[in-house]
Amino acid sequence: MIFDLSKDAKLNENYKLMAQTILPRPIAWVVTEDNGVINIAPFSYFIGLSSEPATVLISVGHKSDGTPKDTLSNIRKTKKCTICMVEEKDLKKMHFSSKELEKDISEAKLFDIETKRLLPSYPPMIEGVPAAYFCELNQEIDLGDSKTIPLVLSVKEIFVDDRNIIDKKRLTIFFKPVARIGKSYAFLGDDIEAPKIV
Ligand SMILES: Cc1cc2nc3c(=O)[nH]c(=O)nc-3n(C[C@H](O)[C@H](O)[C@H](O)COP(=O)(O)O)c2cc1C
Numbered sequence: 001m002i003f004d005l006s007k008d009a010k011l012n013e014n015y016k017l018m019a020q021t022i023l024p025r026p027i028a029w030v031v032t033e034d035n036g037v038i039n040i041a042p043f044s045y046f047i048g049l050s051s052e053p054a055t056v057l058i059s060v061g062h063k064s065d066g067t068p069k070d071t072l073s074n075i076r077k078t079k080k081c082t083i084c085m086v087e088e089k090d091l092k093k094m095h096f097s098s099k100e101l102e103k104d105i106s107e108a109k110l111f112d113i114e115t116k117r118l119l120p121s122y123p124p125m126i127e128g129v130p131a132a133y134f135c136e137l138n139q140e141i142d143l144g145d146s147k148t149i150p151l152v153l154s155v156k157e158i159f160v161d162d163r164n165i166i167d168k169k170r171l172t173i174f175f176k177p178v179a180r181i182g183k184s185y186a187f188l189g190d191d192i193e194a195p196k197i198v
Helices: 011-019 070-078 088-096
Strands: 028-034 037-043 046-051 054-060 080-084 131-140 149-160 165-167 178-181 184-187
Touching: 028 054, 028 070, 037 054, 037 070, 054 070, 054 131, 070 080, 070 149, 088 178, 088 184
Parallel strands: none
Antiparallel strands: 028 037, 028 080, 046 054, 054 149, 080 131, 131 149, 178 184
């Protein structure tokens, strides 16, 4: 079956097609701030764009009332966000933090998600995550009249918990991430060594 997106493109169908074929998707658990309110939400339209300069992208949409999601409006205002990586133990809290809330209600408070401020000029990271990226807004990508806004983020500092650095000399990092598969989740399976190219 061929889906011609120019013809019968309904946002929902595009989402269904893409979310179930781009697999697995990593999850950015994004912390932002506005007026002392800590906002936390997960985003799986998330990808690394470049290591040099260190750059990632998240795509953030709008709420059901048409206003920008809090993450989008906070990043537009403060130009900063902290992206946390999600482990199995945090799956429930991460998922709960996707609930649409009024802007002045903090997911951190409502869902009892502990945060800690590692760097004073960035939003806090979520306590106990294996790694966090401290980012500044580089640019928004204009997709025409799209309601989803891709945000290019420059990564300024990366935190990796010492317990997840299994070989300091080689800088080998290990943790068990949660991935998004369609509308559900998956843990990664066996680690398969890359075949040697001769
Ligand atoms: C695992 C997961 C991934 C998500 N990925 C995205 C995404 O890439 N873009 C998006 O706009 N919303 C995504 N959402 C929905 C947002 O998390 C949700 O709309 C949230 O309420 C936004 O919160 P905010 O208004 O505090 O920014 C995702 C939800 C879940 C559970």
